[in-house]
């Protein structure tokens with residue numbers, strides 16, 4: 001079985017209020033993206049990794065993240081696009097010539113606390129179901145709110161899940177979902193939504209609350225504080 005991973009890290013990160021793009025900010029002295037790549041490098045089932053970086057940061061990414069850490073599985077570095085979906089599509093096109101890929105995983109470059117065990121569970125579920133994603137049942141009460149900050153209504157949280165990455169798919173399905181989405185000008189915030197648009201079922205498997213997406217300065221501070229404890233429990 002051949003498994004490839006795509007790591008989109010080409011966002012501009014306005015919410016981080018920093019000159020340095022999010023994936024290159026340091027966590028315990030190392031770029032966030034390097035932490036993420038380390039985990040994929042350690043999972044035997046993952047044969048290769050494609051990193052997507054902002055077109056202005058390709059050299060920086062190569063010199064500051066990929067080369068110093070000596071990642072052997074990172075075979076490609078491709079320029080990102082306007083939306084996350086465009087960035088992932090660029091990577092998919094770069095993988096197109098590889099006709100022996102079974103499963104493609106997509107994982108946010110800014111989720112460094114993913115564990116090998118979760119990656120393996122996504123691969124396994126994607127093989128059985130075609131598409132599989134990590135999620136957590138919503139814990140808080142969820143409301144739809146208008147732009148003026150007034151509640152419109154309350155959602156029934158019992159069937160609402162918060163979705164994380166990695167998301168895993170049989171390669172041919174993912175490819176078809178992207179082609180179909182672009183043919184209809186559909187944009188989603190994750191890959192699973194493109195399969196959903198085709199009427200293709202996607203399995204949700206339990207995620208981990210510590211699989212944080214580092215989005216704001218507070219997230220980075222929290223990640224820094226959590227890192228020692230998370231390392232001690234990593235599987």
Ligand code: C5P
Nearest residue numbers: 008009010011082083084087108109110
């Ligand atoms: O957009 P969001 O915050 O959900 O970003 C999730 C991941 O997608 C990040 O790692 C970010 O760098 C990446 N991204 C990308 N290309 C974009 C936008 C986001 O690779 N155009």
